[in-house]
Amino acid sequence: MKLDTKALRYLSPTDWRVLTGVETGSRNHEVVPTPLISSLSKTAAGDTQRSISLLAKANLIAKVKNTKYDGYRLTYGGLDYLALHSLQKSNVAYSVGNQIGVGKESDIFVVSDEKGQQRVLKIHRLGRVSFRKGVRNKRDYARTRQQKERGAGSWMYMSRLAAMKEHAFMSALYDAGVSVPMPLGQNRHQIVMSLVDGFPLRQVKDVPDPAGLYAELLEIVVQLAVLGLIHGDFNEFNIMIREDVDEGESVKLVPVLIDFPQMVSVDHADAEMYFDRDVQCIKRFFDRRFGFVSDEPGPFFEDVKKNVGTAEAGRLDVQVEASGFSRKMAKDLEVYMREHGVDGDAKSGGDHNTDSDSDQSGDDEDDVQEEVEDHASLMRNGVGGLIRQPQARTHSSP
Ligand code: ADP
Numbered sequence: 001m002k003l004d005t006k007a008l009r010y011l012s013p014t015d016w017r018v019l020t021g022v023e024t025g026s027r028n029h030e031v032v033p034t035p036l037i038s039s040l041s042k043t044a045a046g047d048t049q050r051s052i053s054l055l056a057k058a059n060l061i062a063k064v065k066n067t068k069y070d071g072y073r074l075t076y077g078g079l080d081y082l083a084l085h086s087l088q089k090s091n092v093a094y095s096v097g098n099q100i101g102v103g104k105e106s107d108i109f110v111v112s113d114e115k116g117q118q119r120v121l122k123i124h125r126l127g128r129v130s131f132r133k134g135v136r137n138k139r140d141y142a143r144t145r146q147q148k149e150r151g152a153g154s155w156m157y158m159s160r161l162a163a164m165k166e167h168a169f170m171s172a173l174y175d176a177g178v179s180v181p182m183p184l185g186q187n188r189h190q191i192v193m194s195l196v197d198g199f200p201l202r203q204v205k206d207v208p209d210p211a212g213l214y215a216e217l218l219e220i221v222v223q224l225a226v227l228g229l230i231h232g233d234f235n236e237f238n239i240m241i242r243e244d245v246d247e248g249e250s251v252k253l254v255p256v257l258i259d260f261p262q263m264v265s266v267d268h269a270d271a272e273m274y275f276d277r278d279v280q281c282i283k284r285f286f287d288r289r290f291g292f293v294s295d296e297p298g299p300f301f302e303d304v305k306k307n308v309g310t311a312e313a314g315r316l317d318v319q320v321e322a323s324g325f326s327r328k329m330a331k332d333l334e335v336y337m338r339e340h341g342v343d344g345d346a347k348s349g350g351d352h353n354t355d356s357d358s359d360q361s362g363d364d365e366d367d368v369q370e371e372v373e374d375h376a377s378l379m380r381n382g383v384g385g386l387i388r389q390p391q392a393r394t395h396s397s398p
């Protein structure tokens with residue numbers, strides 16, 4: 001989704017209040033009537049009307065005709081503005097640059113702070129897939145039922161939950177010393193983190209030491225489990241590879257883990273399945289891409305489970321729950337993701353993710369594949385010149 005930030009600069013304090021009023025009203029009204037917007041934003045009727053016209057023109061709110069009355073609803077654009085405005089006020093993000101990623105449920109942009117230092121803005125967009133043309137299946141029914149249960153603001157609430165969860169887990173992991181981006185801020189459905197100067201493993205054609213990297217990645221899976229967590233989408237799209245050059249000029253590949261909205265606790269009922277799936281993803285990728293198959297079986301969940309909580313950092317699943325991302329929120333998000341087929345990069349199209357030449361069939365998979373290719377080509381073209389093309393750097397033996 002486009003992020004047109006033109007209007008960000010010219011909205012007046014009254015416009016922001018009215019926009020916030022529409023947001024507040026949208027939480028429990030499918031259509032927010034104008035008088036309610038006026039009272040929620042504590043703005044006189046005439047001023048409210050003027051702001052509404054401007055906000056509607058900028059597509060931050062949309063007019064909805066109801067059988068009983070006309071009114072407005074917040075759009076994703078409006079939610080984007082509200083979140084960005086807050087992030088700007090708290091000096092987390094100053095200006096928005098190029099889009100570097102298009103996922104099924106998120107958009108990724110490069111932003112910079114006041115000093116021009118580059119960061120990454122991830123905007124969660126749960127519910128977007130169901131609106132897409134050509135994807136009509138049981139998810140739509142689920143969404144209708146869900147909307148009845150939770151009100152029209154459900155996409156907003158769920159996207160915010162995803163951002164809260166991702167930020168909470170990234171913070172806990174970062175503090176525990178796991179290789180993840182540095183979390184820098186979160187507001188509504190957006191999070192800001194440090195930019196990883198690298199590219200997804202998916203684009204790495206060749207590595208000098210597949211066995212070494214393989215061992216390192218499975219070590220991360222085990223490290224997470226000891227900390228009480230399973231990534232749940234541990235695959236070549238969500239592992240960034242950074243190249244660190246040391247004094248001796250030799251290049252070291254450093255994996256950095258991203259994308260945490262589907263993380264689960266080792267106490268989850270399906271923990272073992274998620275753990276095994278993460279492990280298998282890596283095994284399959286290393287086999288197909290590098291022709292590397294380890295002699296050693298495992299790691300196995302039952303072995304790792306014995307060591308849960310033994311690291312100095314303790315149990316992050318417990319810490320995150322205490323930090324404000326409650327069990328109830330986790331459950332809400334999990335149910336929504338399951339009902340809407342939000343199952344990460346790895347699962348959606350069977351094993352489409354492993355190689356670009358793998359065969360696809362079925363509408364859904366084609367759609368997913370198309371987006372994956374979009375994303376891959378975006379990254380290959382190095383939008384914004386930030387992500388280097390893997391071919392330009394040698395991963396063959398030094
Ligand atoms: P999604 O949930 O849509 O899969 P991800 O968090 O996996 O979103 O991000 C999508 C893509 O954006 C990644 O595969 C990566 O290429 C890029 N990206 C995400 N976070 C960062 C970051 N911190 N630094 C650099 N690139 C990133």
Ligand code: MG
Binds near residue numbers: 238345
């Ligand atoms: Mg991802």
